[in-house]
Amino acid sequence: MASHRKSRPAGTRVAGIRTPALATAALTSVALLSQSANAAPAADGKPSVEEVEKKVDDLYRQAESATEKYNAAKEKTSKQRKRVDTLLDDVAERTQKLNEAREELGSFAAAQYRTGAAVPETATFLLADSPQDYFDRTQLMNRLTGRQKQAVDDYVTEQSATMKKRQEATKSLETLTESQSDLQTAKSTVQKKLSDARQLLSKLTAEEKARLAAIEKKKQEEAARQAAELAAQQAAQQKAQEQSGSTSSGSTSTSTSGSSTTDSSYATKAEKAIAFARAQIGKPYVWGATGPDSYDCSGLTQASWKAAGVDLPRTTYDQVNAGTTVSLADAQPGDLIFFYDDISHVGLYIGDGMMIHAPKPGAYVREESVYYGGASIIHSVVRPA
Structure with missing residues (x-):
C-alpha cells in the first residue's frame, strides 16, 4: 500500500500538475471574492457578513477535525x-x-x-x-x-x-x-x-443571511466551473491514452490488456461504492455517525466501500494510507479525495470533477464539485482497492 505524501502548505499544488486553465480558475475565484474577503467590519463593531462567513467556515473545519479525533478515540x-x-x-x-x-x-x-x-x-x-x-x-x-x-x-x-x-x-x-x-x-x-x-449565525439579520447565501452561491458556481475544466482535462488525457494504446506494439497491447483487466475490477467495485453513496444523498451530516440514517465524512466513505466488499479504516487519517496515491488528473470514479493539510475531510470521487460527501454539520450528504472549497485545500487522491 502506498503511503500518502507529506502535508503540504496551503496554496501548493494538488497531486498532479495544475494546468494554466485551473490556475486561471483559481485566480478568478479570488477575484470574485476579493471584495467580500477584504470587507471592513461594520462601523458599530459588529463583524461583517464576510467575517462571519469566514469564522463559521473555520469553526466547522475545526469541528470536523475534532470529529476525526473523536472517531479515533472512540475506536x-x-x-x-x-x-x-x-x-x-x-x-x-x-x-x-x-x-x-x-x-x-x-x-x-x-x-x-x-x-x-x-x-x-x-x-x-x-x-x-x-x-x-x-x-x-x-x-x-x-x-x-x-x-x-x-x-x-x-x-x-x-x-x-x-x-x-x-x-x-x-x-x-x-x-x-x-x-x-x-x-x-x-x-x-x-x-x-x-x-x-x-x-454567530443566529445573530445575522435576514438581509445578512441573504448576502451570505449569495456569497455561497458564487463559490458554488466557481467550483462547478473548475470541475468542468478538470473533467475536460481528464477526458483529453483519457483520449490520448486510448490513441496511444491503439498504436502500440503487440507486446505492449498485452500489457495494456492486463492493466485494463485490473481497471475493470476496480471499476466494478467503485460502481458499487458510488451506488451506495448516491443512495445516501439527502441524509444529514452528524459528527461521529457511520449510518445508516446519518454520516460524517469518513463514516460515509467507509460505509460506501464496505458495500463494495472493501474494508476501510474509520478515520480520514487512516483512510489516506489505505490505498495507492494518484494525481488528481488521474482520479477515477471511486477514488477518495482528501482535503486540508490535517487530512480532516474526505469525499468519494464520482467523475467529471464531482464527488459525493458529507460536507459539514447542518448540511446533508450531497454531490458537489471537488473544488467546493478551492483548489488549494485538496490534499491528495487515494485509490483504495
Whole structure:
C-alpha cells in the first residue's frame, strides 16, 4: 500500500500538475471574492457578513477535525474495552482454577491428618493392626505425596498466571480510562465549535443571511466551473491514452490488456461504492455517525466501500494510507479525495470533477464539485482497492 505524501502548505499544488486553465480558475475565484474577503467590519463593531462567513467556515473545519479525533478515540476506546472484558473473563476463569487447586491442597492436608502422616513411621508400624496394614497405608501415603506435589505445582502455576492477568487487566483499565478521557475531550471540542458557529449565525439579520447565501452561491458556481475544466482535462488525457494504446506494439497491447483487466475490477467495485453513496444523498451530516440514517465524512466513505466488499479504516487519517496515491488528473470514479493539510475531510470521487460527501454539520450528504472549497485545500487522491 502506498503511503500518502507529506502535508503540504496551503496554496501548493494538488497531486498532479495544475494546468494554466485551473490556475486561471483559481485566480478568478479570488477575484470574485476579493471584495467580500477584504470587507471592513461594520462601523458599530459588529463583524461583517464576510467575517462571519469566514469564522463559521473555520469553526466547522475545526469541528470536523475534532470529529476525526473523536472517531479515533472512540475506536480506541471500543477496542480497549473489549480487551479489558476479555482479560477480566480470563481472570475470573483462572481464579476459579486457583480455588479448585486450593481445595485439592486442602483435601490432601485433611487426608494426611486423618491417616496420621505426622506420626513417625516406626510408631505407625507398631500401631498398625498388621504388617500388611502398615504397608498398605504407606503405599497410599506415597501416592498421596506424589499427587500432592502435582497439586502444589498446579496451585503455584495458577496463582502466578492469575496475578499476571490481574496486572494486565489493571493496566488495560488505566488505558481505557485515558481513552475515555480523550474521547470526552474530543466530544467537548466538537460541541463547543458547533455551538460557537450556531451562535454567530443566529445573530445575522435576514438581509445578512441573504448576502451570505449569495456569497455561497458564487463559490458554488466557481467550483462547478473548475470541475468542468478538470473533467475536460481528464477526458483529453483519457483520449490520448486510448490513441496511444491503439498504436502500440503487440507486446505492449498485452500489457495494456492486463492493466485494463485490473481497471475493470476496480471499476466494478467503485460502481458499487458510488451506488451506495448516491443512495445516501439527502441524509444529514452528524459528527461521529457511520449510518445508516446519518454520516460524517469518513463514516460515509467507509460505509460506501464496505458495500463494495472493501474494508476501510474509520478515520480520514487512516483512510489516506489505505490505498495507492494518484494525481488528481488521474482520479477515477471511486477514488477518495482528501482535503486540508490535517487530512480532516474526505469525499468519494464520482467523475467529471464531482464527488459525493458529507460536507459539514447542518448540511446533508450531497454531490458537489471537488473544488467546493478551492483548489488549494485538496490534499491528495487515494485509490483504495
